[in-house]
Amino acid sequence: MRKEAVRYLRCPYCSGGLTMTDGALRCSQGHSFDVAKQGYVNLLRGAAKFSADTAEMVAARADFLAAGHFAPIAAALAALARETAPAPTGGDPGCVVDIGGGTGYHLARVMSEFPGSEGVLLDISKFAARRAARAHPRTSAVVADAWDALPFADGAASVVLNVFAPRNPAELRRMLRPEGVLLVVTPRPDHLRELVEALGLLRVDEQKDERLADRFSAHFTEVARERSRSTMTLDHQAVPRLVGMGPNAWHQQGERLKERVALLPEPCDVTLSVTLTAYRPLV
């Protein structure tokens, strides 16, 4: 946890400001949260939820992303962040936040566009938070539930990212400054289509973009929408990592997956297809 990032956070119990002393974040009401030796802080109210990515899923994600297969998404996200972020005013620039940010791969790429800002990643998985805390020299990581009240101060963020992860529009609006921007990446129906067919993976809801727009319309105005579509070339090691790093990991395991992967061509072309949407908070 970087001391420069603490001012953007708030106590999950009383919403008061936090300060960092003796290896812990503390509010004036006496609530305190230890900084783990791996650098992240757990601000979860209550026990960890079962939706948290496991150590195996996070390791699969880290390996898969390190090979650069999702680089087109990170590049498109960074470009959209640069184009839509509020212009610097000379005051506090506000932080860059990634909600459900996993290992910090996308946040680290986006941080290079914001040299004077702090990056804070929130994820419910401590395994993700451990990696995210060292994803970039200016990132900090907190463990918290994206569905709950978020441990960020009102108007703390100038940019919020949300990539293939849960989102709570009312809280995202509260934590964004009025001129800030929320960037959401969602899969399109043809995302990973070759593997959906061959391996029986979960399908993307055809109405996903429309449902997202509906849920956001009470809190945000859409200001940009673009698509990123490209082809990944994957070998037989990369495919199980891709399956194992996301929600399919809960359904697809072991020998059956190995058998099906063995039947794929090698290398195998797989479609990467997402929508990136930029939103401004309604004020």
Ligand SMILES: C[S@@+](CC[C@H](N)C(=O)[O-])C[C@H]1O[C@@H](n2cnc3c(N)ncnc32)[C@H](O)[C@@H]1O
């Ligand atoms: C499909 S992964 C995407 C990770 C990252 N955004 C990326 O694209 O590399 C979904 C992430 O959301 C996290 N997650 C799941 N439920 C969550 C919740 N309720 N609150 C916060 N994070 C959650 C998981 O632990 C996981 O890291």
Ligand SMILES: [Zn+2]
């Ligand atoms: Zn408190």
